[in-house]
Amino acid sequence: MKVLTVNFLTCAVKTCKTSPEAFPLHFRDAELAQQDLEFNPEFIKNMLLRLDWNAFRVTTSELGFSTIPAEKPEGDALNDETLLRDLHKVLLETQVMEGKLVCGHCAHEYAIKEGIANFLLPNHLV
């Protein structure tokens, strides 16, 4: 599970969707892995437009990254290759291999095994 993907996910429980506490999901007992991947500035720029920056800062601080700018880069900052490479490293190269994602609203836990998160809900939450 990449940091980018987590920014696109919320709790699968329908009644949580409208709650601000359900997003972002919070990592618990996360085991991180780092993987070198080819850098694509175009993709990072495109994803920046869709990224929820506050949620991204919450996720990264929980995972121990401290150098994320307070404001979402815009305009000329998007041509700063160093910045884009740093974001590439966090968003795509950092993965959570084992652990849990927890909803801040209903407290439901989603397990991550071998990097694959399971969002299937038990019957009482459907």
Next chain:
Amino acid sequence: MKEYLIRFVQQHETFRRAEIEALAALFEAQIEILEYSDDTPFCLVRIQDDATARAIVGRSILTKAVYELWGRGLTYEELHEDVRRRTSEKWAQYRNCSFRFDVDAYQGKRNQKEQRKLIEGFSYLGFSGRIQMSKFEENWCIFEEWDNVFGIAVSSSPSLSPSVSTPSTPSGANTSSAAAAAASGGAVSNIKNKPRPEQPPTHPNRLFLGRLIGGSDREAIVRYDLKKRKYISTTSMDAELALVTANLALAAPGKLFFDPFVGTGSFSVACSHFGAHALGSDIDGRSIRGKGEGGIVSNFHQYGLVHRFCDSFVSDLTNTPLRPTQLLDGIICDPPYGVREGLKVLGSRDGKGKEVIYLADGTAAHLSSSYIPPKRPYSFERMQADILAFAATMLVTNGRLSMWMPTANEDFELGVPLHPCLELVSTCIQVFNKWSRRLLTYRRIPDSAVNPTALTNYQRDMSTLEAHASANDLNMFRRKYFEGFRPTTPSTGALTPASESDTTT
């Protein structure tokens, strides 16, 4: 705008035009289709310039190449005259380049001697450069279009012919073999109306001369051949149609593509080939993980595309964890048809079991790592509607949904599902023996273009679509499949050409 000849492959006919038009949209280029028919691989178009033509065809899977049109005619006299008229002022610039001259006779045969004679007929062009079979600077090709040996005419004026298929009817669809062509409505009537000739035709119907501008991406079919892929299943989409699907949905560098029924990742791999990043989910985690060293990601490793693999997670489309906002550039999927197992989503059949179950040691059952949530049967129509609603929510403006859906041939046809936020762009049909499947492609229209009344009505109608009991009740396609697609009582209403010919045989 200049005239070009696109040399299509003669298979998956109903996908060809849709693919070229999608690629023109991808490159934000104008393309004017001057002459197109499902019966011939030769298509005449108008495109802005060589670079645009090269880009469009360079990404296509169902073409072989694109040529600058140098002339056309019904006879060689007409062709030579047209070549002189169109190109005589260009001849000098090619006088000294190395070149190659080919003959491409569709449904016809020309031996070496005949080919040579045809090529020498163009000696007035005055090319004195070296003739080279490879590493040539320029390549001309003579195209001949013949009636096939059964005397089934290739319609000579395709744009005016009434038998040309519209996107919504399968009557013009056929495969490259003549036997299969006979199965389609249009071809059947051709056989009846035209007596079989005593001898095979002696002259081609139409002739063209073209200068090669660029080739296509057909080699990708070999590269992504399922036979050589590490991780596949019985329902993996073949490489050719997966790549075509990715083209119709406009997969491209910098974009994020999602497959909600990712399976073994055939579509994800195809999207990544064209530069998109791939995200996928499946209700069955086993297909994502695979066995041992397998799994979806192993396919991305095999093709050196792992940098475009985003993530796969286990989820059910009706309870998706994706944040409901415009995050995706494209969605492509081949949803389960529910024939083997029946469609399933999370929930219990009777709607009961809404309380947490505790195991003997006092822990909740659903927190155990071996917990398997219950699933209930799901209606096929409901699934289609849910996919469209999902796409309407998740796609960025002008983002596309390409979705495969089954339908039977002739008497039985499932309707095309629609959504007020989605515009149907193309319908392509792949015909099997008793049934067909369609590839439906939609475009997310801008919010400002959505009709608010239609949206309100749609949402009201959807809330009345309710689940029934058995898998057969829920899935008309599944029921028809097990009935062997037998025709039901003939309808007395308007008959389609296909059913007319059916009743007389």
